Amino acid sequence: xxxxxxxxxxxxxxxxxxxxxxxxxxxxxxxxxxxxxxxxxxxxxxxxxxxxxxxxxxxxxxxxxxxxxxxxxxxxxxxxxxxxxxxxxxxxxxxxxxxxxxxxxxxxxxxxxxxxxxxxxxxxxxxxxxxxxxxxxxxxxxxxxxxxxxxxxxxxxxxxxxxxxxxxxxxxxxxxxxxxxxxxxxxxxxxxxxxxxxxxxxxxxxxxxxxxxxxxxxxxxxxxxxxxxxxxxxxxxxxxxxxxxxxxxxxxxxxxxxxxxxxxxxxxxxxxxxxxxxxxxxxxxxxxxxxxxxxxxxxx
Numbered sequence: 001x002x003x004x005x006x007x008x009x010x011x012x013x014x015x016x017x018x019x020x021x022x023x024x025x026x027x028x029x030x031x032x033x034x035x036x037x038x039x040x041x042x043x044x045x046x047x048x049x050x051x052x053x054x055x056x057x058x059x060x061x062x063x064x065x066x067x068x069x070x071x072x073x074x075x076x077x078x079x080x081x082x083x084x085x086x087x088x089x090x091x092x093x094x095x096x097x098x099x100x101x102x103x104x105x106x107x108x109x110x111x112x113x114x115x116x117x118x119x120x121x122x123x124x125x126x127x128x129x130x131x132x133x134x135x136x137x138x139x140x141x142x143x144x145x146x147x148x149x150x151x152x153x154x155x156x157x158x159x160x161x162x163x164x165x166x167x168x169x170x171x172x173x174x175x176x177x178x179x180x181x182x183x184x185x186x187x188x189x190x191x192x193x194x195x196x197x198x199x200x201x202x203x204x205x206x207x208x209x210x211x212x213x214x215x216x217x218x219x220x221x222x223x224x225x226x227x228x229x230x231x232x233x234x235x236x237x238x239x240x241x242x243x244x245x246x247x248x249x250x251x252x253x254x255x256x257x258x259x260x261x262x263x264x265x266x267x268x269x270x271x272x273x274x275x276x277x278x279x280x281x282x283x284x285x286x287x288x289x290x291x292x293x294x295x296x297x298x299x300x
Contacts, residue, residue, distance in 0.1 A: 038275065045069070045269045052265070068269040077229070078237060078270060085215060085234040086277075088151040093210040097203055099156045104165025105195050109187065119166075126159045136223055146228040150220060155213075161206040168202040169195060208282065215278055234274050241267040 044052050048063030056062055072078050106112050107119045129135070144150035172195065180190050196203075218235035225231045 038279075041268060041272055041275075045265075045272050049265045052268075068265050069273075071266065072269050072273060075266075078234075078273075080230055081232055081234045081237040082273070084148075084231055085274075088148075088233065089211050089214040092152050092155050092214045093207055095152060095156050096158050096161065096210045097207050100158055100161040100165050100206055101196060101199060101203055102191065103157070104162045105169050105191050106187075107162070107166055108169050122157065122159050122162060139224060145224045146226070146231065147224075148231055150224045151214070151233075154220075155210070158206070158210070161209065164206060165199065165202055168199055172198055211281065212278060215274070234270065238267065238270045238274060241270060 040057075043061040044057055045068050046064050046066060047057045047061040048065060049068075051057055051062040103122070107115055107122075109115065112118070130138075139145060139150060139154075144153065176194055176198075177190050180194055185193070216235060218233055218239055221231070221233040221236040222239065225236070
């Protein structure tokens with residue numbers, strides 16, 4: 001009987017082999033169950049709309065065509081929403097990462113004025129907030145309705161990310177800062193020349209959190225951009241298509257049915273377009289993500 005050996009040269013027992021087979025089978029099924037919805041969404045966007053509406057598309061595309069994507073490119077509202085979402089994601093994430101890194105570093109310094117109070121004040125906002133209506137009233141009084149800055153300013157200070165950065169910075173040897181300070185470096189020089197480069201894993205981690213959150217967010221766009229269609233995000237547009245298709249499906253007329261078919265195709269294509277950028281960026285950040293999230297969560 002053939003013996004199976006591990007990379008270290010240890011022979012696997014029959015029970016170990018059964019366990020690994022069962023383990024890989026379960027995780028393989030789980031992986032397919034996660035991957036299939038994205039695959040199915042993609043094949044519906046490149047299949048014939050008639051085949052999709054008749055429910056003929058199951059595991060492979062039927063009547064392959066790319067007209068849905070051509071229609072998306074030709075629709076100015078989709079292109080505008082896409083550009084707004086990209087701009088929002090890049091700017092909001094960059095400012096959030098820099099602010100989280102800077103504040104997370106500063107609250108580790110005993111020389112900071114009222115350091116404990118400021119840190120606790122930031123921390124407590126994770127658990128207590130005024131609610132949705134006071135939030136809207138506050139944004140309105142600050143002039144952030146129908147304003148692109150509504151996507152940027154509220155998310156600059158992220159308490160959870162500050163905590164992760166603070167914990168990570170505390171794991172960096174203090175001797176590095178002390179040696180730089182002996183050479184005359186100030187806090188900002190130490191932050192930019194030492195702390196920032198050494199904190200790339202945790203900064204990449206919170207960058208993923210921020211990018212995914214900003215890219216997928218639509219509540220703020222839905223509530224704050226009611227009069228500014230040019231500032232609506234891709235997710236907000238997708239929500240509008242979803243609502244439109246639902247209302248048209250409830251109408252029994254043939255014209256409404258044809259319109260609903262077009263809206264459903266547009267909805268599926270916009271969904272795919274909104275997913276692709278995150279799927280393209282995420283794999284490149286994974287090498288930092290695992291290390292950063294573990295090191296940033298070891299201590300409280």
